[in-house]
Amino acid sequence: MNSKTLLVIDDEKKLCDLLARILELEGYTVHKAYTGKEGLASLQQHEISVVLCDVKLPDYSGIDLVALIKQQKPFVQIINLTAYGTIADSVKAMKNGAYDYITKGDDNDKIIPLVANAFEAAAKNKLQQIQKQTDSKGFEAIIGQSPILAEAINMARKVAPSEANVLLLGETGTGKEVFAKAIHQASKHTENTLMAINCSAISADLLESELFGYKKGAFTGALADKKGLLEQADGGTLFLDEIGDMPLHMQAKILRVLEDGTFIKLGDLQTKKVSVRVIAATHKNLLAEVEKGNFREDLYYRLSVFTLQLPKLNDRKKDILLLAEHFIKLFSSSVIQMSEDFKDALLKHNWKGNIRELKNTIERTLILNEAEILHADLLTTNFNSSTETITNSLNMASVEEIHIKKVLQYTSGNKTETARLLGIGLATLYRKMEQYGILKY
Numbered sequence: 001m002n003s004k005t006l007l008v009i010d011d012e013k014k015l016c017d018l019l020a021r022i023l024e025l026e027g028y029t030v031h032k033a034y035t036g037k038e039g040l041a042s043l044q045q046h047e048i049s050v051v052l053c054d055v056k057l058p059d060y061s062g063i064d065l066v067a068l069i070k071q072q073k074p075f076v077q078i079i080n081l082t083a084y085g086t087i088a089d090s091v092k093a094m095k096n097g098a099y100d101y102i103t104k105g106d107d108n109d110k111i112i113p114l115v116a117n118a119f120e121a122a123a124k125n126k127l128q129q130i131q132k133q134t135d136s137k138g139f140e141a142i143i144g145q146s147p148i149l150a151e152a153i154n155m156a157r158k159v160a161p162s163e164a165n166v167l168l169l170g171e172t173g174t175g176k177e178v179f180a181k182a183i184h185q186a187s188k189h190t191e192n193t194l195m196a197i198n199c200s201a202i203s204a205d206l207l208e209s210e211l212f213g214y215k216k217g218a219f220t221g222a223l224a225d226k227k228g229l230l231e232q233a234d235g236g237t238l239f240l241d242e243i244g245d246m247p248l249h250m251q252a253k254i255l256r257v258l259e260d261g262t263f264i265k266l267g268d269l270q271t272k273k274v275s276v277r278v279i280a281a282t283h284k285n286l287l288a289e290v291e292k293g294n295f296r297e298d299l300y301y302r303l304s305v306f307t308l309q310l311p312k313l314n315d316r317k318k319d320i321l322l323l324a325e326h327f328i329k330l331f332s333s334s335v336i337q338m339s340e341d342f343k344d345a346l347l348k349h350n351w352k353g354n355i356r357e358l359k360n361t362i363e364r365t366l367i368l369n370e371a372e373i374l375h376a377d378l379l380t381t382n383f384n385s386s387t388e389t390i391t392n393s394l395n396m397a398s399v400e401e402i403h404i405k406k407v408l409q410y411t412s413g414n415k416t417e418t419a420r421l422l423g424i425g426l427a428t429l430y431r432k433m434e435q436y437g438i439l440k441y
């Protein structure tokens with residue numbers, strides 16, 4: 001993600017050189033090619049994320065080249081350079097998978113923002129691709145060698161091929177969802193779907209319609225029948241994340257699913273039956289919730305037949321560097337090393353957000369710095385929660401303002417992505433931008 005490398009393919013040498021120069025001034029590393037063949041060779045040699053490609057090349061049609069590049073490197077984004085008035089070309093280019101097209105000479109001020117957006121799309125594509133590969137790797141994707149994690153993996157491997165429901169316990173970010181996916185992958189139902197829902201993230205009404213589905217006319221806006229996640233997961237696995245936050249009336253319905261596989265869609269009179277294995281997860285102490293009357297005891301016992309406690313990252317310090325190395329490789333295409341002081345800082349930090357916090361910390365550190373060797377000073381402003389090492393020489397507000405601006409710059413003003421990277425909600429981001437008078441984006 002770090003390397004902002006692009007390729008310009010154009011046989012008009014002067015234009016190619018000019019474009020390259022403009023983009024270099026924007027901080028990009030630019031490779032040039034004057035023919036399609038040279039371009040394809042360059043793509044094999046360098047880590048390129050975005051290609052600007054003329055549609056009329058001596059040896060190739062730039063439009064055919066789009067399909068060829070997409071075949072070889074699906075996450076690479078291609079912007080075609082078309083001559084004035086050749087709309088048909090542009091349409092075909094987009095059909096072949098081009099990110100966008102620019103009319104030569106006409107759209108000069110569009111190039112820079114378009115290229116920035118194309119890089120963003122390429123990075124997202126790459127992460128999605130890696131995520132897919134990771135998901136299909138099952139237990140192999142779980143990084144860590146500490147005995148406490150090995151024990152959890154061992155237990156999960158044992159229960160995976162059985163039909164037993166599983167309750168995953170652990171603080172936020174300890175990898176509960178990763179384990180749920182791995183258990184599904186190693187189950188007998190891996191050819192069927194794993195459907196996941198976070199019970200704390202959406203309202204009770206929406207949760208109910210998402211899980212059970214509804215009949216047309218069940219409520220205003222129910223314009224057609226909708227299958228719920230339970231039906232979609234039939235024959236496979238349903239992952240109920242943060243089950244401790246499920247409202248009591250829904251707990252009764254889920255209990256019924258666990259008991260005999262039956263449920264009723266919203267607005268329906270008939271009972272439906274599914275065969276679904278349930279994996280549930282929570283960061284809460286469910287027994288304490290049972291005592292407080294917030295969680296049904298019978299559901300607790302149904303779910304907790306096989307309970308798996310996932311360790312906190314602070315309890316498996318041995319894995320911190322291993323995970324950090326893994327995330328560095330994930331987020332950067334260039335070779336980046338950790339200095340001893342950087343490793344020390346990672347080991348000393350109190351990882352309240354567990355692996356997710358470590359992952360976010362590494363991602364931010366790499367976004368905001370170009371260094372090939374990471375030092376501890378790069379980390380201080382990137383730790384999620386309060387850290388003793390944070391600088392006092394600037395007041396917090398100005399550090400925050402600078403930080404928000406940097407991330408906005410990185411995302412080319414994409415607020416949703418900025419909020420995600422900052423770990424705050426979109427509304428909070430807008431409020432802070434207003435507070436600091438950040439108007440440009």
Ligand SMILES: Nc1ncnc2c1ncn2[C@@H]1O[C@H](COP(=O)(O)OP(=O)(O)OP(=O)(O)O)[C@@H](O)[C@H]1O
Nearest residue numbers: 141142143144171172173174175176177178355356
């Ligand atoms: N052992 C691991 N190896 C590699 N990546 C991991 C591992 N465990 C977790 N992750 C990554 O850390 C992040 C958090 O993991 P996950 O979402 O599974 O945690 P969680 O316990 O379900 O969190 P929450 O309770 O907040 O939903 C994810 O991006 C995941 O890919």
